[in-house]
Structures are given as structure tokens and as C-alpha cells.
Amino acid sequence: MSVQPQPWPEPDPQIAAAVRAMYRGRREPPLAVQVRDRLGELFPDAAFADAFGRVGKPGWSPGRLALVTVLQKAANLTDRQAADEVRENLSWKYALGLTLDDPGFDHSVLSEFRTRVVEHALEERVLDLLLERLQAVDLVQAGGAQRTDSTHIVAAVRDLNRLELVGESVRAALNALSAACPDWVDQVLVVEDWSRRYADRIDTWRLPSSKGKQDELALHYAMDGYTLLEALYAPASPAWLRELPTVQSLRIVLVQNYTRAPGKGGRLRIQRRERAEDGGDGLPPGPIRLASPYDTDTRWSAKRDLFWNGFKLHVSETCHPQADGDRPARPNIITNVATTASTLPDTKTLEPIHQALERRRLLPARHYLDSGYPSAELIVGSVKTYGVALITPVLLDTSRQAKAQEGFAAHDFTIDWDNHQAVCPAGKTSATWTPNIQNGVTKTVVSFAALDCIPCPFKDRCTSSRKNRRQLSLYPRELTESVKEARTRQQSKGWNKEYALRAGVEGTIRQATHTTGLRRARYRGLAKIHLDHTTSATALNLIRLHAWWNGHPLDRASHSHLARLQLALTA
Known part of the structure; x- marks a missing residue:
């Protein structure tokens, strides 16, 4: 597929006339129409040209595919639904500069586009382009205040316990080998026996209830896994089979969950690893322990009473103090999203967030954070390195x-x-x-x-x-004097009033999870999930701009019928 960067065509006159007629008077033009009218060619083809070849069959405009992806997230549509909107929705045709009879594209093009973007490390390109455009029209600038918070993201894989993980890892490797080189599988393994044990997903049938039988089954899975690896690493086996991702996942899962040591008669004795107090042959720490053979980036993590298998999302946005009822001078704009492993502490994320904001020339003067982000080193270092003052509760003396x-x-x-x-x-x-x-x-x-x-x-x-x-x-x-000064400052009433500005970021995270469905990952792998998060952040920014352009409240609270009744009774 090749791309020759071209300027977007102007909206088709016939479609433009129909859109103007439909939204004449008090009716507000939809999001797609206002984005094209106010921001123009938001994602030029040249910004994505590196992900496509210069020769070959011409493909669809990558810049317009980027806009389709953003509009898709704003409406929370599937790929098939988004492709239908391109063919049928006049406002989308208007935004993309398509003619009335344009056939659009097959929905699989969107998946291919995302894959190319990830392969060329362009996951943040759409958010970068939008923020550059907003800086040019003075809707977002460096300095001022920003706030950051994190939330959990559930991976797009099934939750497996240790026993199921080992069995499913063997099954995943067998399926990959059977698809990649069926002749090798037929020659080396007794297909009927292996198929009887691994034809169905491990979590679809009931595991033994007694611990003894579970331990016995765990050893059977381990012996099958080691047998398969020994066959793969035999001199007569093709070397490329060992490099299959699921084979490598199986190897890691076995190392993390079992030990092998010489036993009686010189035979290797397999034992399950158990967590040991002295750190002997215990389980590996959470940050490196695989949780699924299908997504090697996902990890189990816990935060207070929450326990999940997945990732963590950090959202940063601008924030503007305002009096009740006053229209803000600028809308709150998401300036950065960071997708990390669920086991990475928030303190390890703050430095990369500041680096990303510096790259975009959007560093704030004051950064509002909860107590999970700062440390004594970060409080001092952020001011020295970036000129950013951290407005955050400092943990009190724990002596x-x-x-x-x-x-x-x-x-x-x-x-x-x-x-x-x-x-x-x-x-x-x-x-x-x-x-x-x-x-x-x-x-x-x-x-x-x-x-x-x-x-x-x-x-x-x-x-x-x-x-x-x-x-x-x-x-x-x-560091000692800075922490002492911060502890003294946060005891004042004025500080509590100022710090209340941070609370608004929780509403942003709720908007992100409910509008774009971010709570559950749609894809596997950290890079593709991060692309989904940056696209969603771009979509949320456009939704906020649309509300701000039309004079709608940007922080309208939603109340249930019961809550509204209570408000009416207490009025």
C-alpha cells in the first residue's frame, strides 16, 4: 500500500448544501461538521507518510483515516459501524471531503491502519496534531494549572489462575505450532492424545476441587510443556518455531511457576514454585510475572480493595478556576495520556509525564496531583528541571x-x-x-x-x-526543608481550597470510561492499547470543544431520577 500525501479536498458542494439546510437556524451542526469548519485539515497525510510506502497500490488517505478513528471513538463505534458511517453519514462525508457517491472502504482498513501506526511508533500523533492546532488558535498554552490522576484498565484477555495459566500456555503454543507448521506437529507429537487434553480452552471445564488433584494436574501440564519445549529445541526441529511468541510465553510461564532438579535415578524432578519467606524458589515479583499467554504486557495488580488484570491509565488535563456560572476562557483540554503496566507505581510515571508535556511545549506552572505521585525528590526536582510546582498532599511523618x-x-x-x-x-x-x-x-x-x-x-x-x-x-x-515547608503549607485552609481544583480530573476519567469505553481494553499489547487511549483523549477533546463552541456547560452533572427528586424536595 502506498500513500502520496495530498491536501484534503474541500467539502462536496452538494453535501455542504444539504448539511447547511439540515442544520439551519437554531439546530447545532454535529461534531464532525464543526471540527472541519473550525479546525480544517486537522490530520494531514504527511504526518503519517512514514507508516506507508511510496510505491505500490494507492491506499486510503491516512490523515482522513485518523479522523475516522477519532470520530469512531467519540461515538464509541465498532470498525464495521464506523465504515458504515463513512458511507452513509453526511456529516462524516462533509468532514472528510467525500463526494455523495463515494463508496468508502472495507472496515478491515481501520485495523490495518492501527497496526501500521503502532509498528512505526506513531501512537501519539493524533493527540500531538490536535494540541498543536489548539495552541495555534490559543485554546491551550503552557503555564497555568494542570491536574493528573490514574485509573485501572482491564485487559482484553480472560482471567486465569496459576493452574489455568500453565495449561492455557501449553494449548496456545500447540495451536500456534499447528497453524505455522502442521507437518512438524504431526511428525513429532501424537496429535490425538494432545488434542484430547488441549482441544478446548482450559477455563471452559471444571477443575478438580481437591488440592491434591489440582497439584497433580499442574504437574501434568508442566510435563507436557517441558516435553513440547524439548521437542522444539531438538537439533532436527526448525529453529524458527522456537521464536513463535506463544512458544516463548510457554517457556517463561514454566520458568516462573516450576523448578526442575535432579531426583532419584538421575531423572529431573518437577516441582511447583511456592512463595517462600526467604525468597528462595518463590514466585517471581508481580511486575515480571506473566498473566496470560495471549498478552504478555498485562499484569495482575491490587490497589486498596481493587484487584485487576490489566494496565493503568494516567490522564493529564488543563484546569481553570472559575466562579459559579461563569464561562471559562478556555475549555479543559487533555494534554497527555500515559499507559503503563498496572504494577508501575505512580511516582515512576510523573517524570515521563513531564517529559511528554515538555515535548509538546505544554508544561504547567502548577501541577495538581494526589498523594500517590509525589516524593521528596520529585517535589524538588520538578521545580528545578521543569519549573513545575507540585500541588499535592505530602505524606505526613509516619514515625x-x-x-x-x-x-x-x-x-x-x-x-x-x-x-x-x-x-x-x-x-x-x-x-x-x-x-x-x-x-x-x-x-x-x-x-x-x-x-x-x-x-x-x-x-x-x-x-x-x-x-x-x-x-x-x-x-x-x-529535600528535608522542602517537605517540611510543604507539610506546613498543607495545614492551612487556603491550601485545601486551592487543592480542591484537583478533584475535577476524576470527572474527566469518568467521562473517558463511559464515553469511549476505556475501562476494558479493546486490543492486546501495551502499544495498541496506548494508541486507543490517545485516540480516545483526542475524541474527548473534540467533544469538549464542541460543547464549548456551542455554549454548553462543560461540567454538567448527571443526576438520577431519585437524586433529582431529593433535590426538588430539599429546595
């Missing part, structure tokens, strides 16, 4: 004394950074000042002398250490 609100917490000590010593509330000076590394973080351990602590009348309120002396673990000076 025993601070939690009980009695005794002496770390902030009750006077730190003399210049002379490398600390003074306790009883007036005693520290005995040692030792810089070290704790969990990869530079800290300083300050210790007081036991001879000062033992006779101290405040000892019970200060320390319960068996060494009979108080110790403090301090971040570097700049």
Missing part, C-alpha cells in the same frame, strides 16, 4: 511518635546542617552524622549517644530502641 501525636517526632529536632549535627528537644547534641544509601536514596543517619538517652527523663516519649538511643534518618537538606 511512631508522629502517629500517636505524643513524644518527639523528627520535626521536633533542630537540624544544624552546616555543622553536621542535630539537637533534641531535651537539648542534647547528636553523637554521629553518617551519610549512606537506603533503598537507592541518599540519606543521613543521625544518632544520639546512649549515655545521653538512657538517663533522659523524656526517653519513653522519644525512643523504644533496644540500643537505648534515638536515631533520625534524614533526606538531603534541600
Whole structure:
């Protein structure tokens, strides 16, 4: 397929006349029409030319396919429904510059387009192009305030327990081998026996109820898996079969769930891995543990009472304080979406978010976050590196004394950074000042002398250490003072009023999950899911622009009939 970048044609006069007639007067033109009228050629072909060849059979305009994909997300349509809209919907034909008799394209073209975009790392191109256009018309700018929050995304695969995962991994590898090289399977394996065990999905039949029988079945799955791998890695087997994705997934699943060691008679003894307190042959940590043979990027994760298999989505948007009833000068625009593994902590995501906003020249002056994102290093580093002030609750002192609100917490000590010593509330000076590394973080351990602590009348309120002396673990000076200042600032009423601006991002996430169906991934693989998220963010921005252009409230709350009745009764 080849693409010769061309400017989009102007809307067909016949279609334009019909659209103007249908939406004359008070009727508002639909989203697709206003996007074309106000933003013009939003996604030029040249922006996607790298994903297509210069020679070969001419293909559909990639820029217009990008717009179709965005409009598809705005209406939450399937590929087949979106292709039908291109053929039948006059407003879509108007936006795309198609003639009345244009036959459109087969719905499979949309899937091929997404695949090419992912293969050429263009997942964020549509959002970048929209934000560039909005910057040009002064609807979004750097500085000001932005807010970020995260939500969970459920993967497009079935949830499997450990036993089902191993059996399904063997089955997936067998199916892939049978499709790729059926002659090899017929020559090496007894097809009838393997088909009897792995013809149907493992989760479609009831597993044994007793633990003993489950363990026995788990070992059978493991022996089948190792037998299959040994056949694949035999010298006579084609080497390319070993590189099939499902074969590699099977190999990893077996390593993560079983051990093999020499037993009696020299035969290898297979055992299931169990989590060990000493970290011996226990299960691998969650960030590297496979959860499905069909999507090797998905992971099991937990957050408070939520347990899910999938990913995590981080949404950043502009936000503007406003008085009740006032129309904002600009609509709130989503400036970035980050799709990560579900096991990645929020603190590890903030730096890439700032890097993406810097690349788009949309760094905020104030960034509103919940307490899961910041750390002492990020609070200081964001100001130094990006000029971004983090408006976020700083976790309070978690020491025993601070939690009980009695005794002496770390902030009750006077730190003399210049002379490398600390003074306790009883007036005693520290005995040692030792810089070290704790969990990869530079800290300083300050210790007081036991001879000062033992006779101290405040000892019970200060320390319960068996060494009979108080110790403090301090971040570097700049970090310690910044955290102390932030903790003091967040105790004021004015700070709570300012921080209330962050709450609006939760409504944005609700709009994203309900309008575009983001809660459940439509695709497999982190790259394709991220493409879906950036396309959805672009669609949400267009929906918000459409509301803002037509003077509609951008934060209209939806109430159930019961809620409206209650409001009426209390009025």
C-alpha cells in the first residue's frame, strides 16, 4: 500500500448544501461538521507518510483515516459501524471531503491502519496534531494549572489462575505450532492424545476441587510443556518455531511457576514454585510475572480493595478556576495520556509525564496531583528541571511518635546542617552524622549517644530502641526543608481550597470510561492499547470543544431520577 500525501479536498458542494439546510437556524451542526469548519485539515497525510510506502497500490488517505478513528471513538463505534458511517453519514462525508457517491472502504482498513501506526511508533500523533492546532488558535498554552490522576484498565484477555495459566500456555503454543507448521506437529507429537487434553480452552471445564488433584494436574501440564519445549529445541526441529511468541510465553510461564532438579535415578524432578519467606524458589515479583499467554504486557495488580488484570491509565488535563456560572476562557483540554503496566507505581510515571508535556511545549506552572505521585525528590526536582510546582498532599511523618501525636517526632529536632549535627528537644547534641544509601536514596543517619538517652527523663516519649538511643534518618537538606515547608503549607485552609481544583480530573476519567469505553481494553499489547487511549483523549477533546463552541456547560452533572427528586424536595 502506498500513500502520496495530498491536501484534503474541500467539502462536496452538494453535501455542504444539504448539511447547511439540515442544520439551519437554531439546530447545532454535529461534531464532525464543526471540527472541519473550525479546525480544517486537522490530520494531514504527511504526518503519517512514514507508516506507508511510496510505491505500490494507492491506499486510503491516512490523515482522513485518523479522523475516522477519532470520530469512531467519540461515538464509541465498532470498525464495521464506523465504515458504515463513512458511507452513509453526511456529516462524516462533509468532514472528510467525500463526494455523495463515494463508496468508502472495507472496515478491515481501520485495523490495518492501527497496526501500521503502532509498528512505526506513531501512537501519539493524533493527540500531538490536535494540541498543536489548539495552541495555534490559543485554546491551550503552557503555564497555568494542570491536574493528573490514574485509573485501572482491564485487559482484553480472560482471567486465569496459576493452574489455568500453565495449561492455557501449553494449548496456545500447540495451536500456534499447528497453524505455522502442521507437518512438524504431526511428525513429532501424537496429535490425538494432545488434542484430547488441549482441544478446548482450559477455563471452559471444571477443575478438580481437591488440592491434591489440582497439584497433580499442574504437574501434568508442566510435563507436557517441558516435553513440547524439548521437542522444539531438538537439533532436527526448525529453529524458527522456537521464536513463535506463544512458544516463548510457554517457556517463561514454566520458568516462573516450576523448578526442575535432579531426583532419584538421575531423572529431573518437577516441582511447583511456592512463595517462600526467604525468597528462595518463590514466585517471581508481580511486575515480571506473566498473566496470560495471549498478552504478555498485562499484569495482575491490587490497589486498596481493587484487584485487576490489566494496565493503568494516567490522564493529564488543563484546569481553570472559575466562579459559579461563569464561562471559562478556555475549555479543559487533555494534554497527555500515559499507559503503563498496572504494577508501575505512580511516582515512576510523573517524570515521563513531564517529559511528554515538555515535548509538546505544554508544561504547567502548577501541577495538581494526589498523594500517590509525589516524593521528596520529585517535589524538588520538578521545580528545578521543569519549573513545575507540585500541588499535592505530602505524606505526613509516619514515625511512631508522629502517629500517636505524643513524644518527639523528627520535626521536633533542630537540624544544624552546616555543622553536621542535630539537637533534641531535651537539648542534647547528636553523637554521629553518617551519610549512606537506603533503598537507592541518599540519606543521613543521625544518632544520639546512649549515655545521653538512657538517663533522659523524656526517653519513653522519644525512643523504644533496644540500643537505648534515638536515631533520625534524614533526606538531603534541600529535600528535608522542602517537605517540611510543604507539610506546613498543607495545614492551612487556603491550601485545601486551592487543592480542591484537583478533584475535577476524576470527572474527566469518568467521562473517558463511559464515553469511549476505556475501562476494558479493546486490543492486546501495551502499544495498541496506548494508541486507543490517545485516540480516545483526542475524541474527548473534540467533544469538549464542541460543547464549548456551542455554549454548553462543560461540567454538567448527571443526576438520577431519585437524586433529582431529593433535590426538588430539599429546595
